[in-house]
Amino acid sequence: MMDCNLDVTLLQDLLEGIIDPVEKLFVEEHVKSCKKCRKELAELKLLFWDLNDRSNYDLSFPAELDQIKGALLEEFAEKPGKNTTEIIFDIQRQTARSAGMFLDYVPGVKESNELVKKGLRGAPSTIGKVSKALVKGTRFLLAE
Structure with a gap:
């Protein structure tokens, strides 16, 4: 050479x-x-x-090639079950759950969660009582 x-x-x-x-x-x-x-x-x-x-290249493909490609894509491609927004929300929910998993091992957290849930169940009735008392007080002040 x-x-x-x-x-x-x-x-x-x-x-x-x-x-x-x-x-x-x-x-x-x-x-x-x-x-x-x-x-x-x-x-x-x-x-x-x-x-x-x-x-320089003479390439010819059979007509059936497009049908075979389409069939393979349909068979093996993932079928989207959710739209993008749902996927993002699922990821955010999973991230939030993962971020709080350590709380399962902190003493007293489960008991405090139960107390908060009980408080939230009673909150609407408490808010209703307070608002009725405020209305009565306002009427009393306006009456004078």
Whole structure:
């Protein structure tokens, strides 16, 4: 191939643009002075151009290919059961549950939860009594 002992992969890397900057400078300078490497680089350029030219390939696909692809997609693709909003809310609920899981191991938390629930059940009647008392007090003040 070449008598100069330059690695051909460096020429390929130069064409593909994946060569290190220092190696690029070395290869470019070498190609300026070496006739065989310049010829090899020109042949590689033609090969790359030929490989990238899609008009050289005559590809024909059978008509059934679209049907097979559709059937495979239907069979193996996930069927969305929820819309995006529901998925986000589910994730947030799970995150909130996970964030509070440590409370199961803190002493007294379960008992305080029960007390809060009892208080919340009684809250509407307490609010009703207070509001009735406020109405009576307001009437009393207005009557004077």
